[in-house]
Amino acid sequence: MKKLFPLLIAGGLLLCASRSAMAFCYNEAGARYHVDPQLLRSISKVESGFNPGAIGYNRNKKGQVTSRDFGLMQINSTHVPQLRTMGVLQSEQDLLTKPCLNVMVGAWILARHLQVCGVTWECLGSYNAGFADDNTARRMLYARKVYADYMARR
Template structure:
């Protein structure tokens, strides 16, 4: 069986692009983790649970048939954050949350770090990343925290 040079070159190019993507992705989580003093594996676990690592994900928060809000990108940044992020000069519009995965991870890490400063480093506080701070949301925060914990432990090679 003979392989053409073009086929080999194409295979190497695709493999190189995949490795570059994985490497760039790791860099984004590592950089955000270092900047906001959050374990990069924890940020990855959040991205896996929030978007299945899909940088183009758009989530819809519904109350029955009524759309309450939307979430964007890897870390599922809620649209309610956009006015503050615009005022800070961090982004111009929601599309940037989809087009720039590293920016999305940085913003997610910043939000998580703010939450942890507000309510402490504990599982329920981690759950506020998804379920917010409302007093009646404690069960939702803990369900979310358990998902993150299981995903985090799996990424470290441990069971949940």
């Protein structure tokens, strides 16, 4: 038991350190892109359940994979070429192994969306459902999920 105690303490400190590091990531991304960090947390909760290694597969009506989503904020693979060109990442793997980078990229994407369509819940829904005219219902369903989590955190 005496040998186990230091391991338990060290594990607890790592858990606390990782939680405070993640809190810092959301706060830093929010400050950089002028987005409420609590909103970023809520998006991360809805998108991945706070799983930094989450990979989602988007399929067309025939069931074929059309794109993938990576990490905490489920960054869509369609963004990877631009992010590589900008020097933000070397590969899509960076979105899974660097959770703070993932949150920062998610905040950047959300901020760009809000610049396009304004600060509304439907616009926030475009983070998940895109801008297509026929996606209004999907945007609002997503926005309601984020809103419910957001209000629960307040």
